[in-house]
Amino acid sequence: MGTDLSPRGREIVAAAADLLEGEGAQALSMRRIAERLGMRAPSLYRHFPDKRSIEAALVSQGFRDLAARFAQASGDGDPAAAIAREYRAFAHARPHLYRLMTTRPLDRGALAPGVEDAAAAHVVRAFGGDADLARAAWAFAHGMTILEIDGRFPPGADLDAAWRRGIEALRP
Amino acid sequence: MGTDLSPRGREIVAAAADLLEGEGAQALSMRRIAERLGMRAPSLYRHFPDKRSIEAALVSQGFRDLAARFAQASGDGDPAAAIAREYRAFAHARPHLYRLMTTRPLDRGALAPGVEDAAAAHVVRAFGGDADLARAAWAFAHGMTILEIDGRFPPGADLDAAWRRGIEALRP
DNA sequence: GTCTATACCCGGATAGAC
DNA sequence: GTCTATCCGGGTATAGAC
Numbered sequence: 054m055g056t057d058l059s060p061r062g063r064e065i066v067a068a069a070a071d072l073l074e075g076e077g078a079q080a081l082s083m084r085r086i087a088e089r090l091g092m093r094a095p096s097l098y099r100h101f102p103d104k105r106s107i108e109a110a111l112v113s114q115g116f117r118d119l120a121a122r123f124a125q126a127s128g129d130g131d132p133a134a135a136i137a138r139e140y141r142a143f144a145h146a147r148p149h150l151y152r153l154m155t156t157r158p159l160d161r162g163a164l165a166p167g168v169e170d171a172a173a174a175h176v177v178r179a180f181g182g183d184a185d186l187a188r189a190a191w192a193f194a195h196g197m198t199i200l201e202i203d204g205r206f207p208p209g210a211d212l213d214a215a216w217r218r219g220i221e222a223l224r225p
Numbered sequence: 226m227g228t229d230l231s232p233r234g235r236e237i238v239a240a241a242a243d244l245l246e247g248e249g250a251q252a253l254s255m256r257r258i259a260e261r262l263g264m265r266a267p268s269l270y271r272h273f274p275d276k277r278s279i280e281a282a283l284v285s286q287g288f289r290d291l292a293a294r295f296a297q298a299s300g301d302g303d304p305a306a307a308i309a310r311e312y313r314a315f316a317h318a319r320p321h322l323y324r325l326m327t328t329r330p331l332d333r334g335a336l337a338p339g340v341e342d343a344a345a346a347h348v349v350r351a352f353g354g355d356a357d358l359a360r361a362a363w364a365f366a367h368g369m370t371i372l373e374i375d376g377r378f379p380p381g382a383d384l385d386a387a388w389r390r391g392i393e394a395l396r397p
Numbered sequence: 398g399t400c401t402a403t404a405c406c407c408g409g410a411t412a413g414a415c
Numbered sequence: 416g417t418c419t420a421t422c423c424g425g426g427t428a429t430a431g432a433c
Contacts, residue, residue: 096400158375189391192368203330219361222394
């Protein structure tokens with residue numbers, strides 16, 4: 054579940070994270086991960102049951118990092134805006150990890166328990182405990198972020214302005 | 226570019242659309258498309274240069290269908306809400322096509338010219354011609370839609386309520 | 398226990414024969 | 416225009432060396 058990893062398991066996850074950061078999702082193959090560690094792909098299956106469980110470990114770590122950013126934002130005078138800023142900054146710092154975390158159905162059973170809820174709790178709190186509003190705000194932030202990362206907005210678009218409009222409108 | 230297709234080309238795109246609808250994105254392989262037409266995969270390359278160009282034809286058709294829905298919504302008393310309703314309905318009716326249209330960098334050069342802009346123009350108009358607001362609204366709608374389709378919201382979440390909150394907040 | 402070699406099936410794509 | 420044969424690169428199961 055991403056928490057109780059052997060030292061070798063941690064090395065594998067670290068190698069996978071480096072690969073993902075450096076070369077993107079399509080470089081994240083069992084053969085390439087193994088290559089980084091001077092071993093063969095089938096050997097990885099002694100440490101992880103399949104590729105998805107390695108990805109789940111990466112995603113779990115991503116949620117922990119995101120929650121840590123949110124925790125710092127909580128002290129801000131405008132927590133909703135601060136959370137949005139941290140969300141955007143996280144995704145821009147690690148776009149490939151962000152895509153891995155958000156652009157597919159989540160394999161919740163494979164995740165370290167509680168990591169998703171921990172991040173979500175900060176968001177709900179920043180939006181005054183209003184779950185419906187928090188979900189709308191998350192949808193807005195994810196939409197802006199992923200469309201931005203994927204280059205879906207037109208070239209000249211003022212994305213700072215769009216972010217501002219959305220955050221203003223959705224403030225609790 | 227998806228407009229001037231030979232009759233055989235149209236058959237190929239139709240077979241691809243059926244496959245995508247019926248079995249999802251991972252079933253959309255050159256071998257499976259060819260199988261539906263009683264031919265071999267390499268023969269497809271006489272009609273399309275690569276798989277991405279077949280996908281681009283599907284995406285182009287998706288944008289045309291979406292724009293047609295938006296055109297109907299334009300006559301509504303509350304165009305912004307009507308557009309959002311149509312957007313959500315389109316994605317729920319054809320979730321695999323919606324993912325294909327939105328969850329990767331768009332290969333704009335391969336698309337039928339103008340189809341993306343035609344759909345976008347309806348959105349901007351529904352939001353009073355305010356491009357920043359329209360982008361925020363698109364981001365919200367896409368975020369809600371894709372998170373909903375991917376099952377990312379918690380099981381008991383009241384998504385109708387979250388949609389309502391977002392649309393109210395972002396109304397022009 | 399840990400790793401290797403081998404192999405299977407799937408994918409996209411190309412070359413060349415008919 | 417369609418075929419067969421083939422290449423390369425994926426995930427992954429199995430068997431066996433150390």
